[in-house]
Amino acid sequence: MTLYTPLGGLPYPQPTDTANLPLHLQSLAEGIDGRTVLRYATAAERDATITTPATGMVAWLTSPGTLSYYTGSAWVAMGAWNTYTPVWTAETTNPAIGNGSLTGRYAIVGKTCHFTLLAQFGSTTTYGSGAYYFAYPVKAGAMGGYPQHRGVATSATGRGLITCQPTATSNATIYSLWGPGSTSSSALSQLGSGGLFGTAWANGNIVRIDGTYEVA
Incomplete structure (x- = not known):
């Protein structure tokens, strides 16, 4: 045998x-x-x-x-940068990139994923309703104390630094956006269809994010 x-x-x-x-x-x-x-x-x-x-x-x-x-x-x-198309969703009604562009790249080294994302809004982009979420390129593993990813976004009111938080402490597939919701307060609000600094998103605005996390 x-x-x-x-x-x-x-x-x-x-x-x-x-x-x-x-x-x-x-x-x-x-x-x-x-x-x-x-x-x-x-x-x-x-x-x-x-x-x-x-x-x-x-x-x-x-x-x-x-x-x-x-x-x-x-x-x-392994270790090489791969392209991916980030999935963009919202809490109530999903947005659509239209003639804008939504691109991403990521690299996996061991159990670590490095990623970067660029959303450029176009004239036919629709912004949905509610808080915004972007998908990770690969499922996250143990997220511990919710690591923060950093980024920048623009609106008619100006350019602001934003932060992003995974939606779960483990096995997260998406993360949410947080940033300045008004020009009169330094408090961070969950960003969504309401825009940045209380000003709605428009053609030509961008959202750029990069970060690192442990993969599943």
Whole structure:
């Protein structure tokens, strides 16, 4: 009866097994295959070859020259900056970017995610209603004391520093925006469709955010 190594789960035959060296070597090779650093020319070749990737698989891509690993739902380039499209929602009615732009980039190193986001509002952007939320590029892990992400936003009244807070102490997928809600108070308010400094958002305004957090 075939047994398996305690750490890697690799198969090895027993004296009572049928003497079939090619079969036993094939079983061992197949067991090792998915645990090594796989090598492919491009992400397309990797995806065409590994149709059912396992969580934790690691692959080297000659172009663009990065290691990638499978999170269980997607391949992520380790240490390299990846693009993502942030999801923008609101408490009551969701906004829509229209002919504006909403872009983001992120890099994962170990269990740490660094991200940056830029929202540029256009003439057909609609602003929904209620407090605003943006999605993280990947799910957060333990957030401890709710780390703060920093940013800047503009309105017709001027430019203001803002801060962002994850919505949960663990497994957060979104974060909320806080900043100056009026020109007469230094208190931070939860920002949303009401705009910055009490002035509604408009064409040409921006929201720029960056931060770091622990991934799940």
